[in-house]
Amino acid sequence: EAIIREEGERAAYEVGVPDLHPEFIRLLGSLKFRTSYGQNVLAHSIETAHLAAIMAAELGANVELAKRGGLLHDIGKAVDHRVDGPHALIGADIARRLGASEELVNCIAAHHGEVEYKCLEAILVEAADAISGARPGARRESLESYIKRVEALERVAHSFQGVAQAYAIQAGREIRIIVKPEEIDDLAAIRLSKEIARKVEESLEYPGQIKVTVIRETRAVDYAK
Structure with a gap:
């Protein structure tokens, strides 16, 4: 549990969002031990946050929101083995229960197209997620x-x-x-x-x-x- 918390805090510090809810920190730390097509989910989340923030800055969007949305977009994967449903919607539900803004909830919920975008930052998170996953060498093919x-x-x-x-x-x-x-x-x-x-x-x-x-x-x- 201490290692999980430490990994979550390290990720939040690296991205520049140190004031996250402790439950977000715990879920992020859990992603250190999850992979998707061979890509470490926590490393992917950090990369997605950086990419989303860069694009938001270029477009004059909310950099802080894009950064948080990118970092937290896959938190549903920390519990999707225990909860039924798509991980994007699971993560959005968790974020809503933890008091996240509707814009942040939308960034998490919409990154696989299960719900409509309600803000520009949600589009940027989806794009950053796709870029990180498609980067050559990021994921192993079957x-x-x-x-x-x-x-x-x-x-x-x-x-x-x-x-x-x-x-x-x-x-x-x-x-x-x-x-x-x-x-x-x-x-x-x-x-x-x-x-x-x-x-x-x-x-x-x-x-x-x-x-x-x-x-x-x-x-x-x-x-x-």
């Missing part, structure tokens, strides 16, 4: 979804004429395409990389960016006798 993504990437490359082989590497963040040199010249290889990149953008969903590398190899062989 093996099945990873294999499907890699296979889809290779299929896109193979759909173009002149492609001999295609390999997705770097956990699907790069596709290397080997072309038939008798069919694809150097200029065509440059065009092909752009066309494949465009088709990947149009037909696949993926975090971050994917590098498209086209390799054209020509070998000249002779023998000294």
Whole structure:
């Protein structure tokens, strides 16, 4: 219990909201020991708070509200194994019972679209949550979804004429395409990389960016006798 309280206080201090209700502190500390798709939920909450605050400052919104909403948006995950319902609504209910403002309650409740936004800060919290979760390397994919993504990437490359082989590497963040040199010249290889990149953008969903590398190899062989 002491470790949980210490972790909650550390998170609140790091984000800059030291006057949180003790129950919020306890719930935040509990998130230190929860993960979502391999991402630590407390670390994700801290990152979401920072991102939401930055966006709020840029847009002239309420930075304090965005910061608190980002930090507390996933508190429902601390108890969702004991309480039925979506974690966003569970968290919003907890915040309401602890006397949080309706704007803060809305930031928590609306971050997965279960309820409508009532303030700009709720939109910013949802955006910050999505950015933190989608950041490359933030979350582990299931093996099945990873294999499907890699296979889809290779299929896109193979759909173009002149492609001999295609390999997705770097956990699907790069596709290397080997072309038939008798069919694809150097200029065509440059065009092909752009066309494949465009088709990947149009037909696949993926975090971050994917590098498209086209390799054209020509070998000249002779023998000294």
